[in-house]
Amino acid sequence: MPSSVQNKRIRKSPAARRAEIVAAAAAVALTEGLECITLRRIAEELGVRPGLISHYFPAVEDLVAEAFGDAAGSELDALLPADRGDATPIQHLARFFARTSGEAYDDISRLWLNARHLSRYRPTLRDRVAVQEAAWRNRFEALVRDGVELGEFRTADPLLAAIQILVVLDGLGMLVNSVDTGDDPPAVRHMPVTTAERELGLPPGTLTTAAPSN
Amino acid sequence: MPSSVQNKRIRKSPAARRAEIVAAAAAVALTEGLECITLRRIAEELGVRPGLISHYFPAVEDLVAEAFGDAAGSELDALLPADRGDATPIQHLARFFARTSGEAYDDISRLWLNARHLSRYRPTLRDRVAVQEAAWRNRFEALVRDGVELGEFRTADPLLAAIQILVVLDGLGMLVNSVDTGDDPPAVRHMPVTTAERELGLPPGTLTTAAPSN
DNA sequence: TTGCTCATTGGTCGCACACTCAATAGCATC
DNA sequence: GATGCTATTGAGTGTGCGACCAATGAGCAA
Numbered sequence: 001m002p003s004s005v006q007n008k009r010i011r012k013s014p015a016a017r018r019a020e021i022v023a024a025a026a027a028v029a030l031t032e033g034l035e036c037i038t039l040r041r042i043a044e045e046l047g048v049r050p051g052l053i054s055h056y057f058p059a060v061e062d063l064v065a066e067a068f069g070d071a072a073g074s075e076l077d078a079l080l081p082a083d084r085g086d087a088t089p090i091q092h093l094a095r096f097f098a099r100t101s102g103e104a105y106d107d108i109s110r111l112w113l114n115a116r117h118l119s120r121y122r123p124t125l126r127d128r129v130a131v132q133e134a135a136w137r138n139r140f141e142a143l144v145r146d147g148v149e150l151g152e153f154r155t156a157d158p159l160l161a162a163i164q165i166l167v168v169l170d171g172l173g174m175l176v177n178s179v180d181t182g183d184d185p186p187a188v189r190h191m192p193v194t195t196a197e198r199e200l201g202l203p204p205g206t207l208t209t210a211a212p213s214n
Numbered sequence: 215m216p217s218s219v220q221n222k223r224i225r226k227s228p229a230a231r232r233a234e235i236v237a238a239a240a241a242v243a244l245t246e247g248l249e250c251i252t253l254r255r256i257a258e259e260l261g262v263r264p265g266l267i268s269h270y271f272p273a274v275e276d277l278v279a280e281a282f283g284d285a286a287g288s289e290l291d292a293l294l295p296a297d298r299g300d301a302t303p304i305q306h307l308a309r310f311f312a313r314t315s316g317e318a319y320d321d322i323s324r325l326w327l328n329a330r331h332l333s334r335y336r337p338t339l340r341d342r343v344a345v346q347e348a349a350w351r352n353r354f355e356a357l358v359r360d361g362v363e364l365g366e367f368r369t370a371d372p373l374l375a376a377i378q379i380l381v382v383l384d385g386l387g388m389l390v391n392s393v394d395t396g397d398d399p400p401a402v403r404h405m406p407v408t409t410a411e412r413e414l415g416l417p418p419g420t421l422t423t424a425a426p427s428n
Numbered sequence: 429t430t431g432c433t434c435a436t437t438g439g440t441c442g443c444a445c446a447c448t449c450a451a452t453a454g455c456a457t458c
Numbered sequence: 459g460a461t462g463c464t465a466t467t468g469a470g471t472g473t474g475c476g477a478c479c480a481a482t483g484a485g486c487a488a
Contacts, residue, residue, distance in 0.1 A: 011453085038444080048467085052465080116391055130393045168381070179341065185377075226435080252474080266436055272477085
């Protein structure tokens with residue numbers, strides 16, 4: 001009787017195998033943390049030998065950076081689609097905050113917290129964090145700019161407004177591993193929304209009541 | 215000729231040795247990070263054998279938590295002295311922001327970032343972080359409360375205002391390990407001050423121009 | 429001076445990690 | 459069906475970690 005683990009070799013194209021490895025590493029990064037991305041851990045995840053991971057990523061640090069970039073990039077696309085359909089900027093922003101306020105976003109908060117700390121020791125990851133940070137800020141800025149042009153938002157500096165909102169979001173994200181998660185008063189949990197409404201010249205409540213259709 | 219390392223035993227009282235160990239660990243935590251607190255590293259720092267550290271801290275995790283508590287507690291005392299002399303709350307707050315805005319505060323930002331991430335895996339540290347977080351919030355709240363009673367500040371909820379300011383400070387602290395540290399626009403770097411002036415009903419500029427005497 | 433206590437040492441164990449490389453075998457191609 | 463390329467394995471190296479413990483000796487008390 002064959003055991004559940006693969007003892008037969010499965011040979012894949014380098015591109016496919018590499019993508020598979022990055023995907024597995026990204027999943028581990030999201031659920032367990034970037035420091036859990038080890039040769040053994042990822043190899044076990046895919047049913048291959050650790051040496052194979054080394055073959056595709058001679059330095060583990062590169063895989064860690066790649067995994068972070070993959071996870072953060074995917075989340076950004078889900079959060080702020082590059083191609084916004086016909087929904088208004090206000091609706092998109094409301095959707096953004098609905099998602100970032102939910103418990104499902106905790107994994108993303110943990111990932112950013114994780115990556116920002118680990119950047120201290122890993123230059124490759126640090127660079128990748130900078131890339132993703134710029135991507136998030138620019139995507140957010142584009143949304144704000146559209147809103148301004150449509151007359152929905154009012155701000156002199158869309159990028160500055162975007163950064164300020166994201167900084168507040170990061171500040172809350174710092175608390176994600178605390179023992180008393182969720183114990184903070186509602187006013188604290190709503191800080192990102194409050195900040196957005198203030199910086200974008202929106203009446204209070206605009207971003208929490210306007211539920212988008214999609 | 216005696217080498218520079220101690221080969222002669224020096225026997226100290228448990229209390230003194232323990233304090234020495236915690237101090238060394240706190241120093242390492244501030245300069246290199248909490249994950250650099252290892253038996254070997256701290257022992258070398260003190261010129262003793264690793265076994266001795268184990269003797270005082272059978273589980274390294276306890277030393278890590280203790281080191282964080284020591285470092286964060288000391289910094290809080292320096293930042294917001296429990297016993298404020300005759301300086302006004304505004305002066306103390308201005309001093310607080312002057313210090314937290316300086317580059318010297320980066321190590322503290324790194325420490326909090328480090329601790330908040332590591333809390334994910336280390337329950338003992340998580341508890342200690344919660345204790346320090348409460349201490350920082352309460353100390354800040356006390357300052358705000360005093361300011362309100364003296365008519366300098368205006369807020370309905372001193373603790374809420376304190377938390378909001380600290381959250382923004384944390385948000386900026388997240389960026390401490392970024393490649394482009396300091397590249398952000400002034401308006402971003404001044405977010406904590408701006409937040410404080412807004413939440414405490416102060417005219418803009420109050421906290422950056424009022425230089426305290428001490 | 430003697431004896432005792434316990435702070436301190438020195439050595440060891442097991443584990444997990446990244447990284448290396450010659451040998452092997454899947455699979456496309458002819 | 460044979461051949462060649464290379465993806466994949468298996469086995470190994472060296473490092474650093476926490477934890478453990480019997481032996482030692484510093485310094486105090488009698």
